[in-house]
Amino acid sequence: MIILENVSKTYQTGVRAVKDLNLMVEDGEFVFITGKSGSGKSTLFRLLTRELKPTEGSIMVNDFDLDSIRRRQIPRFRRSIGVVFQDFRLLNDRNVYENVAFAQRVIGASPNEIKSNVPRMLQLTGLSHKYKNMPYELSGGEQQRVAIARALVNQPRIILADEPTGNLDETNTMEIMKLLEDINRMGTTVIVITHSMSMLESMKKRVISMEKGRIVSDTGSERKNKGAGAAAGTESTSGSRAGVIRRRRRSI
Amino acid sequence: MRTFFYCIGQGLANTRRNILFSIASVATVSACIFLFCMFFSIIANVRSIVYTAETTVGITVFFDESADDAAKESVKQAIMDRGGVKKIVYTSAEEAWEEFKTEYFGEDAEELSEAYADDNPLADSDSYEIFLNDIEDQEAMAEYIAGLPGVRQVNYANTVVSVLKSLNKVVSILSIVIIGVLVAVSVFLISNTISVAAAFRKRENEIMRLIGATDFMIRAPFVVEGLLIGLLGALIPLAAVYYIYGRVMEYFTAWLSGLGTGFELMGLVPLDIIFPYLAGCGLLFGAGIGFIVSFFTIRKHLRV
Numbered sequence: 001m002i003i004l005e006n007v008s009k010t011y012q013t014g015v016r017a018v019k020d021l022n023l024m025v026e027d028g029e030f031v032f033i034t035g036k037s038g039s040g041k042s043t044l045f046r047l048l049t050r051e052l053k054p055t056e057g058s059i060m061v062n063d064f065d066l067d068s069i070r071r072r073q074i075p076r077f078r079r080s081i082g083v084v085f086q087d088f089r090l091l092n093d094r095n096v097y098e099n100v101a102f103a104q105r106v107i108g109a110s111p112n113e114i115k116s117n118v119p120r121m122l123q124l125t126g127l128s129h130k131y132k133n134m135p136y137e138l139s140g141g142e143q144q145r146v147a148i149a150r151a152l153v154n155q156p157r158i159i160l161a162d163e164p165t166g167n168l169d170e171t172n173t174m175e176i177m178k179l180l181e182d183i184n185r186m187g188t189t190v191i192v193i194t195h196s197m198s199m200l201e202s203m204k205k206r207v208i209s210m211e212k213g214r215i216v217s218d219t220g221s222e223r224k225n226k227g228a229g230a231a232a233g234t235e236s237t238s239g240s241r242a243g244v245i246r247r248r249r250r251s252i
Numbered sequence: 253m254r255t256f257f258y259c260i261g262q263g264l265a266n267t268r269r270n271i272l273f274s275i276a277s278v279a280t281v282s283a284c285i286f287l288f289c290m291f292f293s294i295i296a297n298v299r300s301i302v303y304t305a306e307t308t309v310g311i312t313v314f315f316d317e318s319a320d321d322a323a324k325e326s327v328k329q330a331i332m333d334r335g336g337v338k339k340i341v342y343t344s345a346e347e348a349w350e351e352f353k354t355e356y357f358g359e360d361a362e363e364l365s366e367a368y369a370d371d372n373p374l375a376d377s378d379s380y381e382i383f384l385n386d387i388e389d390q391e392a393m394a395e396y397i398a399g400l401p402g403v404r405q406v407n408y409a410n411t412v413v414s415v416l417k418s419l420n421k422v423v424s425i426l427s428i429v430i431i432g433v434l435v436a437v438s439v440f441l442i443s444n445t446i447s448v449a450a451a452f453r454k455r456e457n458e459i460m461r462l463i464g465a466t467d468f469m470i471r472a473p474f475v476v477e478g479l480l481i482g483l484l485g486a487l488i489p490l491a492a493v494y495y496i497y498g499r500v501m502e503y504f505t506a507w508l509s510g511l512g513t514g515f516e517l518m519g520l521v522p523l524d525i526i527f528p529y530l531a532g533c534g535l536l537f538g539a540g541i542g543f544i545v546s547f548f549t550i551r552k553h554l555r556v
Contacts, residue, residue, distance in 0.1 A: 049462060051462075072467075075464045075467075077464075079463070079464035089455065089458070091459070102459075103463045106460045106464075106469055107463065107469075108255045108258075108469070110254065154463065
């Protein structure tokens with residue numbers, strides 16, 4: 001679960017990249033975050049991976065309070081999320097198998113775990129037959145599949161993908177989105193940052209739109225609001241978010 | 253254990269990828285440690301000669317002709333009271349003559365010295381020979397003894413002491429300056445090598461960070477690389493020093509034996525005594541500089 005409460009981020013240059021964000025993503029959801037360049041999507045991504053700390057507000061991801069998390073706990077937190085980038089970020093001096101195994105090696109997984117997990121991930125992403133290929137021998141779509149396999153191999157609870165189809169053609173884009181949908185169906189929360197409107201329309205998932213650092217629309221909360229309004233019509237979504245974050249903090 | 257071997261493997265891979273910088277760093281550390289070993293050997297040998305001089309070169313005190321036993325005893329007491337004295341040996345006039353005969357007439361001593369049988373030429377040449385704890389005190393002690401009542405003459409190895417003192421000082425200062433410069437160059441080169449390795453692996457480190465690798469896991473390969481550079485940089489000069497010192501030792505021993513008796517004390521410190529110190533210091537220095545420089549360089553480069 002991801003909970004953001006009144007989150008703002010101002011860079012040292014004085015630029016206020018995100019302003020007063022309130023957001024809740026339940027376990028197992030598939031969410032798109034969209035917006036134009038400079039809308040704050042990438043800053044939000046880096047806040048969620050704890051590359052950045054918010055200037056104000058609090059962020060809770062997978063029961064880790066990212067505001068008060070200790071430095072030595074950050075690696076443990078990051079193992080609970082998997083990240084995928086637009087430029088794939090594969091290691092070009094290692095083959096497909098080694099790229100996926102790398103994610104396991106750096107967290108100290110045993111050779112047996114690696115031998116069992118890596119082929120499973122390659123099968124899931126449809127790359128079993130290409131395990132010996134080097135990244136530069138693969139198409140863009142295949143390279144992104146390797147990146148997804150690497151993000152998944154440590155069994156994260158959330159996959160965060162920053163423009164995962166930005167460098168792909170339409171066919172590959174649809175294949176990657178289908179793969180992410182399959183992963184989501186298996187129980188992993190998937191958050192995709194994108195500016196592709198056609199993809200949003202075809203996928204019919206929750207869409208959070210950002211503009212100038214603020215959330216300007218959230219189809220998920222709109223649906224909830226409608227539901228809540230029909231039932232009681234009283235508590236706002238941010239009010240319920242605040243309640244949840246307080247309850248979760250107490251439980252931690 | 254798995255992590256340990258992974259880090260060692262990555263450290264080796266770093267060194268291989270970065271081979272030119274690694275070689276340059278190893279060469280500088282080697283030069284540094286080689287010179288350190290050379291100066292260490294010179295200083296150790298000078299000290300050994302100083303020690304030999306301390307134990308064999310003493311101050312000789314001769315008395316006034318009028319000095320009786322009580323006066324000689326009070327001179328001895330005054331010297332002992334000043335402190336810093338290892339031992340005082342009294343040599344009577346008869347003993348001095350016997351020593352002289354043996355030293356200069358050799359096997360024919362009795363025959364050649366017959367003319368002096370009843371007339372000791374060294375009468376009134378009884379003396380004290382004084383050995384000090386620290387050879388550097390000799391000059392002051394000699395001046396002090398010369399001022400005591402009943403003392404006629406004081407002899408001591410003034411030249412030996414001053415030469416040894418100044419040689420030791422020059423070698424020490426020179427070694428500190430040269431080693432200091434080389435340490436600075438080594439630090440710069442190792443730091444540069446690690447920085448290049450960090451830049452080379454920037455992408456990999458970023459991925460590692462986002463996947464959830466610990467600081468240790470990210471930094472350890474670079475520290476292993478620094479350690480390897482330091483250890484290799486120590487082993488090469490140590491092997492060279494072992495060979496060179498052995499050859500010099502052989503040559504020097506042969507040269508001294510050619511000079512005749514009396515020069516054995518100037519012999520070099522044996523290799524099996526000096527080398528463990530050289531090896532210990534060299535390895536510690538190499539590993540230490542490799543570890544410390546790489547640790548702090550990578551800390552600066554990889555803020556996680």
